[in-house]
Amino acid sequence: MPISLVGWWVVARYEYRKKIRSKSYIFSLFLVPLLVAFTIGLGALVERTESNQKPLGYVDDSELLVNPQQPPVRGSSPDSTGGRVPLQVIAFPDTLAARSALEAGEIQAYYYLPPNFNQTNQVVKSIYEETDYHADSDFLSFLQVNRLGDLAPEVAQRAVAGPNVIVRWPADAPGGGREFSSRNFLSNFSPVFLLLAFITLIFINSSEMAGAVAEEKSNRTMEILVSTISPGKWIAGKAMATLMMIITQLTAWWLVSMAAIWITQLLGIRLFQNFSIDGLLFLKIALVFTPTFITLIALMLALSATVNEPQEAQQVSWLLVYPVMFPFFFLPVVMENPDSTLGLVFSLLPITSPTMLTLRFSFFQVPDWQLVSSVLISFIFAAGAVWLAGRALRLGMLRYGQKVSMKELFGRKARGRL
Amino acid sequence: MKKITLILRFEIITILKSKVYLFFAFVLPVLMTAIFTFISLRGRYTQSQEIQEIPQQERNEEQVYSEGYVDLAGLVQTLPSWLPAGALQSYPDEFSAQKALASQEISAYYVIPVDYIRTGDLVYINPDYRFMSNEHNQSGFMQGVIFENLLGNDPGRIQRVNQGMDLELVAFVPQETPQESQGENNWIIPYATMMLMYMVLLISSSLLLTSVLTERKNRVIEILLVSSSARQLLTGKIIGLSLLGFAQAVVWLGMGYLSLKVRSQSIGLPAGMDYPVSLLVWAIVFFLLGNAFYAALMAGLGALAPNPGEANQLIFLVIWPLFVPILFYPIIINTPNSILAVILSLIPFTSPIAMLTRMVSTTIPFWQPLLAAFLLALSAVWVVRQVARLFHSGTLLSSQPLNFRKIRSNLEPK
Numbered sequence: 107m108p109i110s111l112v113g114w115w116v117v118a119r120y121e122y123r124k125k126i127r128s129k130s131y132i133f134s135l136f137l138v139p140l141l142v143a144f145t146i147g148l149g150a151l152v153e154r155t156e157s158n159q160k161p162l163g164y165v166d167d168s169e170l171l172v173n174p175q176q177p178p179v180r181g182s183s184p185d186s187t188g189g190r191v192p193l194q195v196i197a198f199p200d201t202l203a204a205r206s207a208l209e210a211g212e213i214q215a216y217y218y219l220p221p222n223f224n225q226t227n228q229v230v231k232s233i234y235e236e237t238d239y240h241a242d243s244d245f246l247s248f249l250q251v252n253r254l255g256d257l258a259p260e261v262a263q264r265a266v267a268g269p270n271v272i273v274r275w276p277a278d279a280p281g282g283g284r285e286f287s288s289r290n291f292l293s294n295f296s297p298v299f300l301l302l303a304f305i306t307l308i309f310i311n312s313s314e315m316a317g318a319v320a321e322e323k324s325n326r327t328m329e330i331l332v333s334t335i336s337p338g339k340w341i342a343g344k345a346m347a348t349l350m351m352i353i354t355q356l357t358a359w360w361l362v363s364m365a366a367i368w369i370t371q372l373l374g375i376r377l378f379q380n381f382s383i384d385g386l387l388f389l390k391i392a393l394v395f396t397p398t399f400i401t402l403i404a405l406m407l408a409l410s411a412t413v414n415e416p417q418e419a420q421q422v423s424w425l426l427v428y429p430v431m432f433p434f435f436f437l438p439v440v441m442e443n444p445d446s447t448l449g450l451v452f453s454l455l456p457i458t459s460p461t462m463l464t465l466r467f468s469f470f471q472v473p474d475w476q477l478v479s480s481v482l483i484s485f486i487f488a489a490g491a492v493w494l495a496g497r498a499l500r501l502g503m504l505r506y507g508q509k510v511s512m513k514e515l516f517g518r519k520a521r522g523r524l
Numbered sequence: 525m526k527k528i529t530l531i532l533r534f535e536i537i538t539i540l541k542s543k544v545y546l547f548f549a550f551v552l553p554v555l556m557t558a559i560f561t562f563i564s565l566r567g568r569y570t571q572s573q574e575i576q577e578i579p580q581q582e583r584n585e586e587q588v589y590s591e592g593y594v595d596l597a598g599l600v601q602t603l604p605s606w607l608p609a610g611a612l613q614s615y616p617d618e619f620s621a622q623k624a625l626a627s628q629e630i631s632a633y634y635v636i637p638v639d640y641i642r643t644g645d646l647v648y649i650n651p652d653y654r655f656m657s658n659e660h661n662q663s664g665f666m667q668g669v670i671f672e673n674l675l676g677n678d679p680g681r682i683q684r685v686n687q688g689m690d691l692e693l694v695a696f697v698p699q700e701t702p703q704e705s706q707g708e709n710n711w712i713i714p715y716a717t718m719m720l721m722y723m724v725l726l727i728s729s730s731l732l733l734t735s736v737l738t739e740r741k742n743r744v745i746e747i748l749l750v751s752s753s754a755r756q757l758l759t760g761k762i763i764g765l766s767l768l769g770f771a772q773a774v775v776w777l778g779m780g781y782l783s784l785k786v787r788s789q790s791i792g793l794p795a796g797m798d799y800p801v802s803l804l805v806w807a808i809v810f811f812l813l814g815n816a817f818y819a820a821l822m823a824g825l826g827a828l829a830p831n832p833g834e835a836n837q838l839i840f841l842v843i844w845p846l847f848v849p850i851l852f853y854p855i856i857i858n859t860p861n862s863i864l865a866v867i868l869s870l871i872p873f874t875s876p877i878a879m880l881t882r883m884v885s886t887t888i889p890f891w892q893p894l895l896a897a898f899l900l901a902l903s904a905v906w907v908v909r910q911v912a913r914l915f916h917s918g919t920l921l922s923s924q925p926l927n928f929r930k931i932r933s934n935l936e937p938k
Contacts, residue, residue: 232694253684265674269646271663273653286655310840470654
């Protein structure tokens with residue numbers, strides 16, 4: 107029985123201090139959110155440059171458009187953040203004038219309404235190059251709103267624009283009153299952002315976890331350690347240090363993301379204006395990920411304790427980490443049918459459950475019983491993994507040149523020996 | 525050449541002995557194909573069961589849920605005749621609508637605010653709503669009711685707005701013929717292709733990182749560097765691991781193809797939606813070049829990082845570009861000829877995935893994959909040459925912390 111001279115907290119503090127001073131760790135603290143922000147920003151920028159905001163022209167020989175109103179945007183609201191400004195529509199006296207404007211690049215296209223337009227409904231669109239994706243729908247809205255000249259302009263505009271549908275789950279529902287609308291467009295995807303953050307955390311820390319025990323075995327520090335601390339406390343200290351690293355990373359990412367969003371709001375970028383992450387949703391996602399973090403840390407430590415070199419553990423660690431990604435392969439199926447059997451099974455299976463549950467949180471209200479069952483199963487599995495890690499450590503901590511086999515790890519004989 | 529062959533053979537034999545490789549190359553795709561096949565067959569069975577059980581008359585009618593509405597703006601005067609009976613019920617206030625929802629008299633309710641005409645806000649309280657899906661979303665009925673009531677239920681006005689326009693296009697320069705839509709499921713093959721390419725590139729390029737780190741740790745690298753040059757070592761490793769990665773890709777693609785075949789029958793993909801031979805050739809080209817590019821980057825990381833822990837913290841930096849096309853997959857699949865999609869498919873970091881996904885989604889000019897492959901090949905050669913400079917005893921045998929000064933001094937021509 108080893109003498110316990112130091113507590114697990116000493117191990118946790120030592121490990122944590124050692125790891126957070128490494129340059130790569132400090133790098134990962136800030137680089138990950140900055141890379142994400144850069145990619146989103148780049149995408150938004152390219153999309154913006156891709157849209158053609160030049161006006162549309164028209165020539166009206168049907169005399170329908172006497173006192174024309176500009177087109178509204180469908181489903182628009184004054185506080186929409188994911189919406190767009192409609193293309194301006196300008197009149198030309200004849201096709202010659204419109205064509206010169208087109209040739210001069212003042213307009214992107216012009217539409218000709220022949221004298222019999224009211225009977226035939228035919229419109230001729232003239233272009234030089236591909237027009238903006240919304241050009242035709244904006245011109246149609248323009249026609250529609252001006253065909254309602256006998257109504258009050260604001261009523262005609264609203265009738266053509268249609269409603270800005272704000273969908274809400276009831277406040278007492280399992281989804282906790284989440285809102286889906288154009289005014290918080292980006293927030294609708296917040297569970298996916300959180301999921302990506304948690305998965306990235308697992309991936310970038312997996313090697314650290316897998317090499318934890320094998321490193322001490324490899325450099326013979328283990329022999330000193332076992333005379334000063336019990337295996338249980340030592341493993342608890344190691345696990346706590348990894349958890350603290352993960353929490354630090356998550357906090358740093360959160361702060362950097364919040365700062366980036368604050369800057370975009372100051373700059374007046376509409377997309378980010380109402381961005382927020384629902385606290386309850388964050389807690390739920392953190393809750394489903396916690397037992398998975400514990401499970402993975404424990405399994406990695408167990409793995410690390412049973413091999414001779416950190417490298418061996420790091421190679422096999424992928425086997426444990428990849429199931430976290432499995433649900434992504436079924437993303438289309440989950441989006442199509444989030445309450446399918448597949449979704450339920452992967453939501454209950456340990457290790458795949460946090461990813462599948464978070465994906466399902468994004469799309470529909472996961473019943474409370476599924477969340478509770480999943481968390482319970484994951485915690486039971488985590489407890490089993492912690493037990494296994496302790497056992498693996500006892501069996502393998504002072505064994506050099508020989509791996510601990512599965513038979514030994516789970517066998518009765520070994521259990522008797524402990 | 526002999527030394528390269530020896531290194532190549534050594535790499536192949538070592539990796540083939542690895543259980544992890546065997547799992548990812550063979551067991552995982554078989555497992556996933558089995559799950560996909562099970563889901564598809566189960567779905568087909570359930571559908572056929574439902575068709576047998578539901579009478580013909582009822583099958584033609586979609587299920588209509590009973591919903592409520594609270595009209596605070598006083599807009600809704602009459603309900604149109606096309607509205608199914610019981611689809612919408614009026615409530616004087618939100619409290620009564622909430623009560624009806626709680627007692628399951630209605631499945632959802634709407635609130636039309638007083639300032640509806642200005643804001644356009646239509647609040648839809650629906651506990652069964654699914655984001656990104658139209659299932660359990662019946663708001664079209666309410667929108668139609670509001671629309672007709674705003675037009676004073678005047679058939680003339682309604683007809684004027686609904687008649688739309690018949691568009692005739694006059695292009696002063698020839699336009700590209702728009703690609704015919706392949707139906708609702710046209711994203712399945714591009715998405716599957718994207719994920720398959722991502723997985724095989726990630727796994728096969730990671731093999732080189734693991735290989736370099738292992739040999740550094742067990743000091744085999746010292747023996748290898750004595751008997752061969754750094755460039756021979758790196759080339760042998762890249763070719764050997766590319767061949768293994770290719771074998772893995774063949775298994776993954778084969779299993780993916782099988783899954784799609786099974787799934788295409790259950791979801792009714794058009795018969796024309798398939799992988800033509802030319803596409804498979806491009807897939808091989810982009811895989812081999814992409815793998816050489818990323819494997820060389822991983823080798824560089826393996827050579828510079830002082831330990832596996834640091835390497836794993838930084839691996840994100842190397843593999844992040846591979847994930848970018850996945851982030852923008854709706855744009856690449858739905859508008860494959862947009863500027864963003866074209867840029868992503870030409871940049872060597874993202875081209876192996878983005879170009880292949882575009883090629884599956886639409887017909888693209890021949891020069892684009894050719895240019896992308898050329899740029900990727902050029903970049904791969906450049907990266908291999910640069911990384912070869914890092915492959916010397918100074919970096920491979922040191923365990924000094926990683927810093928930019930060290931990288932720069934190693935990359936400077938000597």
